[in-house]
Every structure is written in structure tokens, then in C-alpha cells.
Amino acid sequence: MYRLMDLSSRAAYEKLLERVLSRVQSRGTDRGERTISLTPEIMHEQKQTIILNFRQLADALGREPQHLARFIFKETGRPGTLDSERATLSGRVSDEELGKLLQLYFKEFVKCPVCGGIDTKIVSEKRFRFLVCEICGAKTPIRKI
Ligand SMILES: [Zn+2]
Numbered sequence: 001m002y003r004l005m006d007l008s009s010r011a012a013y014e015k016l017l018e019r020v021l022s023r024v025q026s027r028g029t030d031r032g033e034r035t036i037s038l039t040p041e042i043m044h045e046q047k048q049t050i051i052l053n054f055r056q057l058a059d060a061l062g063r064e065p066q067h068l069a070r071f072i073f074k075e076t077g078r079p080g081t082l083d084s085e086r087a088t089l090s091g092r093v094s095d096e097e098l099g100k101l102l103q104l105y106f107k108e109f110v111k112c113p114v115c116g117g118i119d120t121k122i123v124s125e126k127r128f129r130f131l132v133c134e135i136c137g138a139k140t141p142i143r144k145i
Pocket of ligand 1: 112135
């Protein structure tokens with residue numbers, strides 16, 4: 001007897017997300033260094049979506065909160081504000097969408113596409129931006145946001 005998995009269901013999605021998140025974490029532990037935990041704490045309030053631990057998420061990713069915020073605002077197409085700890089988006093953005101965006105950000109702006117390392121930094125050269133890996137030295141062009 002076969003059981004089909006319904007990917008559109010929330011439970012299945014959460015399982016998927018969990019798997020992706022734990023993969024991110026294990027990458028860090030493989031190197032015996034730090035782990036990245038990307039679990040947004042989200043509060044929905046009237047017509048706003050507030051990410052309570054925004055600074056913590058940016059710190060975990062090793063990026064400026066402003067950079068992560070510009071990415072989220074741009075990708076969701078929603079204006080927002082940033083204060084010392086939290087980011088606030090206008091409108092309702094689902095937890096799933098935010099979780100997915102953090103994964104995208106991690107893939108595009110943190111993780112080295114060559115060795116998979118997470119000890120990277122963003123370097124500006126004239127109009128261009130690069131992701132420079134401190135482990136393997138790879139230099140990968142990234143988009144400016
Ligand atoms: Zn690398």
C-alpha cells in the first residue's frame with residue numbers, strides 16, 4: 001500500500017523546512033565551528049508582520065541587518081522598517097515565505113558556492129559585489145541589493 005505525501009499541506013512543508021534548516025546547521029558543525037540557526041520569531045499584528053529576532057538572525061548569518069532587511073523588503077515587495085532588534089514589514093507575510101527567504105539569502109549571500117563554507121564576507125569593488133570565502137578563497141559575483 002502506498003501513501004502519497006501531500007506537499008501542499010502545512011505539515012509537509014514544515015517538515016521540508018525543518019530538513020533544510022537542519023542541513024544549514026550541520027554544515028556549520030561539520031567544520032567544528034559555529035552553527036547557524038535561522039528560525040524567525042514572527043508576530044502578526046493588524047496589518048504588519050514583525051520579525052522579533054531580526055538582529056539575531058543577521059548576526060547568525062554574519063551580515064549587516066540593513067543588508068538582510070533590504071533583501072527581505074525587495075523580495076517581498078513590501079516596504080518596512082528596521083529598529084535595533086526587530087524588522088517590521090507592512091502587510092501580512094507568512095512564516096513559510098519568510099523562512100524561504102532566509103534560506104535564499106543564506107544561499108545567495110552567505111554560503112560559498114564552491115566549498116559550502118559559511119565563513120564568507122561581502123566585498124565591494126567599484127560597482128560590483130563579491131562573496132569572498134575565507135576558507136577556500138573563492139570569489140563569487142553577487143547582485144547588489
Ligand atoms: Zn569556499
